[in-house]
Each structure stands twice: as structure tokens, then as C-alpha cells.
Amino acid sequence: MPADSTTPTTVPDTAPGAGPPPAAAPDEGFERREGGAWRAVLGRWEALLVALLVLLLPIGQAISPQFLTSDSFTTGSLDFSEIALMALPLTLVVVAAEIDLSIASVLGLSSAVMAALWNAGLPLELIMPLCIVAGALCGAFNGVLVTRLGLPSLAVTIGTLALFRGLAFVVIGDDSVTDFPGLWTDRAIGNFAGTAVPNVIVLFAILAVLFAVLLHFTPFGRSVFAIGANEEAAFFSGLRVKRIKLALFVLSGAVAALAGVVISLRNSTAAANVGIGFELTVITAVLLGGVSIFGGRGTIGGVILALLLLGGIQKALLLSESISSYWIQIVTGVLLVGSVLGPNLVQRARAARAHSSRQRGVWPSRSAAQRNPPQEEKA
Numbered sequence: 415m416p417a418d419s420t421t422p423t424t425v426p427d428t429a430p431g432a433g434p435p436p437a438a439a440p441d442e443g444f445e446r447r448e449g450g451a452w453r454a455v456l457g458r459w460e461a462l463l464v465a466l467l468v469l470l471l472p473i474g475q476a477i478s479p480q481f482l483t484s485d486s487f488t489t490g491s492l493d494f495s496e497i498a499l500m501a502l503p504l505t506l507v508v509v510a511a512e513i514d515l516s517i518a519s520v521l522g523l524s525s526a527v528m529a530a531l532w533n534a535g536l537p538l539e540l541i542m543p544l545c546i547v548a549g550a551l552c553g554a555f556n557g558v559l560v561t562r563l564g565l566p567s568l569a570v571t572i573g574t575l576a577l578f579r580g581l582a583f584v585v586i587g588d589d590s591v592t593d594f595p596g597l598w599t600d601r602a603i604g605n606f607a608g609t610a611v612p613n614v615i616v617l618f619a620i621l622a623v624l625f626a627v628l629l630h631f632t633p634f635g636r637s638v639f640a641i642g643a644n645e646e647a648a649f650f651s652g653l654r655v656k657r658i659k660l661a662l663f664v665l666s667g668a669v670a671a672l673a674g675v676v677i678s679l680r681n682s683t684a685a686a687n688v689g690i691g692f693e694l695t696v697i698t699a700v701l702l703g704g705v706s707i708f709g710g711r712g713t714i715g716g717v718i719l720a721l722l723l724l725g726g727i728q729k730a731l732l733l734s735e736s737i738s739s740y741w742i743q744i745v746t747g748v749l750l751v752g753s754v755l756g757p758n759l760v761q762r763a764r765a766a767r768a769h770s771s772r773q774r775g776v777w778p779s780r781s782a783a784q785r786n787p788p789q790e791e792k793a
Contacts, residue, residue, distance in 0.1 A: 459704035459757060463719040470726045478733035484610035490729035492603065492680065495614040496521065496673040497692060498721050501699045502618075502625045503666040505717050507567075508700055509629070510662055511642040511709025512560065515571040517670040518692035519578035520552045522685075524674025526582035529591035529684035538598055546671045552578055553667020557660035575693070582686035590685035594678070602679035614676055621669070626714040638662070642709025698746050699724050701753035724749070 474481035500517045507514050524545040531541045552574070559570045606616045629635040640648040641655055649655045678684040703720035705712030724746070731742050 459760070460713070460716045460719055462756075463703070463716065463723060467719065467723055467726065470723065470730070474726060474730035474733075477730045477737070478735075480733055481730055486729060486733065488605065488610050488612055490725055491615050492612050494721065494725040494728065495612065495618060495680070496677045496689065497695050497699060497724075498615075498618045499621065499673040499676065500666075500670050500692070500696045501703075501717055501721060502621055502714070503662070503669045504696055504700050505703070505705055505712060505714060506625070506629055506635075506638055507662045507666055508705045508707065509642045509709055509712045510638050510659055511645065512567040512659060512662070513571060513697075514553075514556060514567065514663060514666045515693050515697075516552070516556060516574040516578055517666060517673075517696060518689045519575045519582070520549050520667050520670035521674040521677065521689040521692065522687065523552065523578045523582040523585070524549050524671035525678045525684045525688045526586040526686040528675060528678050529586045529589070532591050532594065532684070538595060542675050545675050546668050549671020549674070550664050550668040552671070553663040553665065554660065556667065557663030560663065561656035561659050579686070579690075586684075586686050588686075590683050592683050594682060594684070598679050599682045602676060614680065617676075622714060622718060629714055634658070639710055642706075642711070644710075694750070695724065695746055698750040698753065702749055703753075704757065706757065707754055720753075 471482065480486050500521070504514055504517060527548050528541055528545050531544060532538065536544075556567070556570055556574055559565050560567045601613055604613050605611060606613050629638065637648070637653050637658055640651070640653060641658060645655055674689070677688055681688070699720045700712075700717055701707060702724065703712065703717030705717065727745055728742055731737055731745070732739060
């Protein structure tokens with residue numbers, strides 16, 4: 415009887431005597447994408463800062479055996495705490511393609527106001543918020559001149575740098591106040607929960623998280639990036655450019671005033687001349703952290719790495735017995751120039767590599783051309 419035609423017939427996968435099927439070819443596209451991802455990570459500015467930090471550790475230890483100690487970390491972070499605080503809001507200002515050079519003068523004015531109000535008999539618990547409000551008003555003054563009158567922030571804040579410092583001397587003169595309550599001064603110089611981490615660094619960490627969330631994870635932060643990248647396009651897309659910039663200057667002034675309160679309590683001295691020259695170091699930290707001076711690019715994480723690097727260099731030089739402390743200014747100036755020149759050279763190199771790759775008919779990696787490679791055709 416013939417077999418049913420519908421009965422399935424088993425067909426061998428390979429012919430008799432044939433070898434095993436050939437192994438699948440490696441996914442070259444995956445390897446290429448994986449390599450491009452690693453190149454993108456290693457090519458970031460933050461990776462260079464991490465490498466410099468790692469390099470600083472043995473160099474600093476060679477300069478002074480006290481460099482890698484908990485006491486060195488505590489004193490070094492305390493000395494750099496006001497710089498770190500003021501760098502956070504300035505990062506947002508620079509990302510928006512603006513600048514605020516008056517922050518150190520706002521710090522000095524806040525210290526002078528603190529001294530005057532303490533002499534007037536007000537409690538410190540009321541004086542501190544009043545100082546922060548005064549700093550916010552200084553920032554609002556800058557913001558109004560920039561956003562409502564259309565003046566360049568560079569010229570405005572150079573002028574208010576001198577204006578606010580002069581007001582500080584008008585408020586308190588050459589006098590200083592040193593009799594603040596021990597409770598608050600101890601808190602300013604004390605460590606957190608018995609560790610080597612100062613209380614003011616804990617304050618900085620909290621503010622750093624808040625500013626990182628504000629810049630990188632909120633619509634406000636995306637608006638700041640959009641304004642810095644192309645202000646005109648941001649305006650026509652419906653963003654309230656002037657209001658956002660005004661808010662950034664207010665934030666910068668308020669945090670600078672907070673830094674003035676911190677330095678007055680930490681040094682147990684409030685005076686009009688505190689913080690002179692701090693603005694240069696703050697701007698260096700922001701630009702060294704990868705924030706573009708032209709706006710539209712930057713991260714809070716990069717600025718924190720730059721602060722660690724600058725603070726470590728400063729502490730190593732201060733601990734050295736053979737290197738003059740004047741080298742701190744020289745190193746700061748070199749890093750400021752390098753922080754502007756370095757990213758510019760890197761960007762030009764990437765653009766040149768992308769251009770040469772397109773001429774050869776080879777698509778560059780995402781990190782080089784910042785674009786997607788062409789999709790493979792499907793059969």
C-alpha cells in the first residue's frame with residue numbers, strides 16, 4: 415500500500431559524510447559599535463580629568479608625605495569649600511553662554527553685611543538668611559542689566575565686581591568682626607559625624623546633587639542647554655530666555671552670599687576684603703570641568719572633578735617646603751588657558767577626523783562625528 419503523501423519525511427540537516435555546519439561569522443558591526451563606545455568614553459573630557467587626578471596622587475605624595483592623609487584632605491577641602499560652592503551656580507550661568515565675575519565681590523559684601531548686622535545686635539539665625547537675600551538681590555541686579563537692558567554679562571559683572579566690593583567697604587569699612595557664637599563657628603570648621611569630611615563639604619555635596627538634578631534632569635536644565643547652544647532658536651521655540659537667565663544670576667548671587675557666610679564663620683572673621691581674587695579660581699574650575707565658554711555644553715560632574723584636581727594641586731603646593739606658594743597663581747593661570755584651549759583642540763581634531771573619514775567613504779564613530787552610522791540594507 416503506498417505511503418500517505420501527507421506523512422512528514424525526516425530530512426537530515428547535512429548530507430552523509432559532510433562535516434559540521436560552518437560557524438557563524440563574528441558580528442563585525444557589534445564589535446565596531448563596542449569599540450566606538452569605549453572610544454567615546456575614553457575620549458570624554460571627564461576621563462582626562464580622572465587620569466590627571468590619578469596622576470596627581472603619587473606626585474603629591476612625592477612632594478610631601480602628608481599629602482595622602484586625612485588631615486590633609488580635611489584642611490584642603492575646607493580651604494577650597496567656598497570656591498566649590500560658587501562653582502555650582504556659575505556652571506549653569508556659563509552653560510547658558512553668560513558669565514558672572516562679581517561672585518567674589520558678592521561673597522565679600524555678604525561677609526560685610528553679616529558683620530554689620532551682628533554689630534547691630536541681630537541674632538545669627540536671622541542674619542544668615544538676610545545675607546543670602548542680599549546676595550540674591552545682587553544677582554538680580556546683574557540679571558536685570560543683562561536681560562532687560564541687553565548689556566553683555568562680561569561688561570556688567572566686571573562693573574559690579576568693583577561696585578559690590580566698594581559697597582562692602584562702605585558697609586563695614588576696614589573693621590572686622592570676630593566674636594561670632596562658638597556654636598556656629600564650630601559647625602563651620604567641624605567634621606561630619608566624626609569622619610574626616612568637613613560639614614561644609616557635606617553642604618556642598620547636597621547642593622551639588624540639587625544642581626546636578628536641576629541641570630541634567632529637569633526641563634529647566636534642558637532650557638539652559640538650549641539657550642547656550644542657540645539663544646535665538648530657544649526664544650522662537652517658546653522658551654522664556656530672559657526669565658531663565660535672570661533666575662540663573664539670582665542663583666549665582668544667592669550661593670555666593672552663602673559662601674560669604676560660610677567663610678566668615680569658618681575663619682571666625684567677617685570683613686569686606688575676604689575672597690578677593692576667588693572669581694579667577696572659580697572660573698578656572700568651571701572651564702577646566704569641560705563647560706564650554708561659548709555655552710551649550712558642560713556637566714556638574716566634570717566641574718566636581720576639576721575642583722578635586724585644583725584643590726589637590728593647591729594643597730600639594732602648600733605642603734611643599736621647596737616650592738613657593740606663588741606657583742599656585744601660575745598653575746591656576748595655566749590651567750585656565752588650558753581649559754579653554756584643550757577642548758577647542760579636541761573638537762577640531764574630531765571634526766578633522768570626521769571630515770577625512772567621509773572623504774574616504776568610511777563613516778566615523780559616534781564620538782568622532784556625533785551622528786548615526788548608515789543602516790545596513792536588508793535583503
